[in-house]
Amino acid sequence: MELVVFLPTYNERENLPLVVERLFGLGLDLFILVVDDNSPDGTGEIGDRLAEKHADRMRIIHREGPRGRGLAGIVGLREASAMDCRFVVEMDADASHDPGELPRLLEIAQDADLVIGSRYVEGGTAENFGLLRTLNSKVAKFLTVLFLGLRYTDPTSGYRVYRREILLPLPWDRMISPGPSIVEETLYYIKRNGARIVETPIAYRDRHKGSSKITIGIILRWIMTLMRIRWTAARN
Numbered sequence: 001m002e003l004v005v006f007l008p009t010y011n012e013r014e015n016l017p018l019v020v021e022r023l024f025g026l027g028l029d030l031f032i033l034v035v036d037d038n039s040p041d042g043t044g045e046i047g048d049r050l051a052e053k054h055a056d057r058m059r060i061i062h063r064e065g066p067r068g069r070g071l072a073g074i075v076g077l078r079e080a081s082a083m084d085c086r087f088v089v090e091m092d093a094d095a096s097h098d099p100g101e102l103p104r105l106l107e108i109a110q111d112a113d114l115v116i117g118s119r120y121v122e123g124g125t126a127e128n129f130g131l132l133r134t135l136n137s138k139v140a141k142f143l144t145v146l147f148l149g150l151r152y153t154d155p156t157s158g159y160r161v162y163r164r165e166i167l168l169p170l171p172w173d174r175m176i177s178p179g180p181s182i183v184e185e186t187l188y189y190i191k192r193n194g195a196r197i198v199e200t201p202i203a204y205r206d207r208h209k210g211s212s213k214i215t216i217g218i219i220l221r222w223i224m225t226l227m228r229i230r231w232t233a234a235r236n
């Protein structure tokens with residue numbers, strides 16, 4: 001198939017069916033891989049039902065043990081890149097990333113190894129980003145440049161199209177991000193490997209239903225991890 005779309009989920013029971021149906025509605029040759037961290041709200045069971053309905057075109061992995069966007073991301077990208085496809089897509093399952101933008105991202109991916117959907121490149125937007133979220137996002141970007149030298153307009157964006165081959169050499173067993181810094185960690189290695197990386201504008205919407213998984217604890221751990229990525233990578 002052409003694409004494997006990886007969706008990380010934690011408590012997205014109302015959003016997952018919407019995103020899955022919108023993705024299948026695009027009429028692309030795609031497979032959906034969901035990695036759920038045993039969500040207490042029953043997202044896993046809803047995912048099972050969707051996978052039954054879309055047999056052969058969708059699979060859900062149920063992770064046990066400690067949860068984390070990064071832990072799920074490592075499993076998801078690794079599994080997806082082991083499948084027979086040309087591109088691996090990563091996007092949030094809360095409808096913040098519009099599946100409708102995927103065909104355009106894919107077109108750009110024809111001449112790139114990684115396409116990043118950016119909220120901050122000319123033409124990109126972020127709905128409902130109040131002072132706190134804007135500040136959070138700006139600080140995240142600043143620290144990413146400071147610690148990792150990743151000078152992109154939106155290095156923390158989780159809407160991406162990867163050419164499958166660029167994921168294969170990544171040192172998944174030695175990656176250190178349990179949480180959201182996984183997006184910076186993968187970007188760091190991919191850039192180091194000399195990939196062609198392109199940013200393109202996206203319209204980031206507020207999550208459809210439910211609440212953000214980002215807590216103060218996750219932010220603090222995120223900063224600590226970010227500081228260690230370059231150091232760890234030097235030995236990888």
Ligand SMILES: Nc1nc2c(ncn2[C@@H]2O[C@H](COP(=O)(O)OP(=O)(O)OP(=O)(O)O)[C@@H](O)[C@H]2O)c(=O)[nH]1
Pocket residue numbers: 007008009010011012035036037067068069072091092093094096207211212213214
């Ligand atoms: N499997 C798994 N997925 C997660 C975990 N934490 C977050 N996610 C998923 O990762 C995606 C992004 O998480 P969000 O909580 O929306 O974080 P965000 O988009 O940075 O923050 P908001 O803008 O506030 O929504 C969503 O699809 C979440 O369900 C986790 O611990 N495990």
Ligand SMILES: [Mg+2]
Pocket residue numbers: 092094096207212
């Ligand atoms: Mg979100």
